[in-house]
Amino acid sequence: MSLETELRVRAGDVCEICANADALSSLDVDGGTPDQIERTILVCETCAKQIRGESPLDAKHLLCLNDSAWSQEPAVQVTAWRLLNQLPEETWARDLLDMLYLDDETLAWAKAGATKSADDDDAAIVHKDTHGAVLNGGDTVTLIKDLKVKGAGFTAKRGTAVRNISLVHDNAEQIEGRVNDQRIVILTEFVKKS
8 A cells, every 4th residue: 555545544535734635645744755654644735835835824724723733643743733833923823832732752853843933033032031041932930920910900920830831032021821811921030940
């Protein structure tokens, strides 16, 4: 049985990203020649062009990641994680990344081959906590003082853990995270890395 035939069986003859059934082809997740089913996905032409960077990301089309990110196939999970990280301005994408769980091996694979995203565009920006520890997207931080959250009507208490933070790509003094089920911007001077 050929690789593409195996992929079509695994995927149910639809794109593993958007479930489109037209113009399907195999795509190696790491950009090489498809040769291992474990590292290959079946995608439609629209998804393939966006994944390869041949066309700009279409956030409306990629809303399909709300379903495909939960696939049991590591290659699909890796692709979804990478695409979501290229959509930092989309609230739904950030929220989905906050909820998404990848095992350590799959997450390492996703990070190893991640394409440049908005977070990488300005390499000079380095986010540091109050003690000077470098912060990365996905880290957990702890608030070091009570913070009034403007517009939300609550105070984020000292000692609150903020998990899976996002870095504000154009401001080294700001991060984003969820507190009381609200996504808020937090100044790095008020957090310490956990």
